Amino acid sequence: MKKEDQNTSNKKDIRALTKAQLRDFFVNEGDKAFRGNQVYEWLWSKACYSFEDMTNLSKSTRELLENNFVINNVKVDHMQKSEDGTIKNAVKLHDGLTVESVLIPTFSRTTACVSSQVGCSLNCKFCATAQLKRMRNLNPDEIYDQVVAIDKESRMYNDMPLSNIVFMGMGEPLMNYNNVLKSIEKITSPEGLGMSPRRITVSTSGVPKMIKKLADDQVRFNLAVSLHSARQEVRTQIMPFTETFNLADLKESLIYWFQKTKKRVTYEYIVWDGINDTQADIDALIDFCRAIPCKVNIIEYNPIDSEEAFQQGSDIAVANYVTQLEKHGITVTVRHSRGKDIDAACGQLANKQ
Template identity: 55%
Template sequence: MQAKTEHKNIRHLSLTELEQYFETLGEKKFRAKQVYEWIWQKHAHHFDDMTNLSKELRQQLAENFSLPALKVDATQYSADGTIKSRFHTVDHHMIEGVLIPTDERKTACVSSQIGCSLSCKFCATGYMARQRNLDYDEIYDEVVLLNQQSERVYEKKLTNIVFMGMGEPLLNYKNVLKAIERITNPTDGLGMSPRRITVSTAGVAKMIRQLGDDKVKFKLALSLHAANDTKRNEIMPINESNNIGALIDALNYFYQQTGNEITFEYILFRDFNDSRQDADELVKLYRQVPADLVNIIEYNPIEQALFAKPEEHAIQQFMQHLEKNKVNARLRRSRGKDIDAACGQLANKE
């Protein structure tokens, strides 16, 4: 018996390709639209679910195609309302996604790769080997499952999506953009506004420029975490080939091409990047890019790293210095720390 995974994933066919397939069967073209709705809008996970197709046609699809989908493997609930889900892929890998609720927003934090190759020193995912990129339909599934969870638990649909989970989105460029295209498609997708989607990168200058050339409509966040090359090299090896100067140029190009919102992410580490001088360097960098916001993030400890969160007075002094220098800065308190769901903590732990 042939394994199902050897069949072509039906979700990797365009609507035109599906129409051509049905024509070879002597079926009407509209059948393709029906199937497309089942797989992208009604989120069918089995051909048998497609009840407006004949039994024979469903059987024929099952014999010729696979319909793999992510499944929820485990769910953890934080005391603050954050929900972390571990998803199981069809080829037996695990990834994590997080639902972060506030009164105004229900945000899905999604992963783009299984593991990560960038080895950022403060991030639990960075200590995992990169197994592979996620396909666009797998990323789409993450969003669908987290949306279903939000509707079930909070009786509200997702309002926002951030690509801040496991992996570097810009090293899985085509799948991330194709997933966003499906998520934002108003006719046969989820119909979410691209303005409610933020893609976060550790800093791949060439691909930031590519985003500009592709005239994307979503927001961009740069995980900065240090405002000079010496310190950034120390904690983020990618900076050695994508230094701050190159990133500033790329971000300015991105903004010229798109006019889209840019955010800096800056995790505070005690006695590393939390001094007055560090704040001054951040102010200087902020003035070189049309950034809308600097998110100052509380550090969330992980077993593999020796970093620590600064004392509260040091955090407040840092924030005050930014505000005094007219930097639009916001302190982002961590959510889901008790279930390892906070920024930098995703690592498929039990």
């Protein structure tokens, strides 16, 4: 191990400390407690990645920080820009691992799609990320940094600040529960990025126990569920983990969610040819939607390899879903993917660089 690496390994990750712990550090060093407030502001509100750039601190204070702490910020290792304006970042973490995040701009909003795990804990057959093993959870600051990077890109290329965040990138957010919630706390805090929780959506493949915990924790952000079938035998076929997290338990947890939060749920739904495009599939979805107020986003399938069993359902099949859902008073939207030419669309994030 190189000497400088050894020195770095002995230092604490400063962004793992609370404001109170930073204040205590400075008091123990014979300084004023408010110095911790200043450093905290640099780290979170200003997203500063260098102690040297903390210009309202004395040189001796900056050296003190340099000798004791490290800032494990992420770096955009590679950026791709789609013909439609979508941007995909390959984000290098401090330990050399990589995740991907996406900026999706439209005329009225700019959305960051962020990752929560390196790889994924689950095994959905239609998702490129699921083909990677889960290597580790992301820390709150690593999620935060993805948002900061995308906000800078949005301002640079679209002349608009970031308006929305979706946890729909690599990984299952509810399998990294504590870190995801801590990151959202920092993103929404007036001492962080100050974004409204109403502009944040956490998308889960459906972990009933953790959905109930979200409700108990009285979170204020939105919830989306990657549903894709309301028939257990079909859902298990395409998402094998759901044999354990079954539809009956999922429905119960979503009823609990609505009772506690009064917030409707969005169901993300892909229609595949020969898999979930029958009348029985539509009927099952309508029945599932009756449990609580909800809306359905029918999203386009994005192929992850050239030889696969999954093929986008026909326009007629999608139209049948829309017509019958609307007939039963269920809000439905058909969304078309963006960033397909750079593998930045839903289900395609897999570190191909």
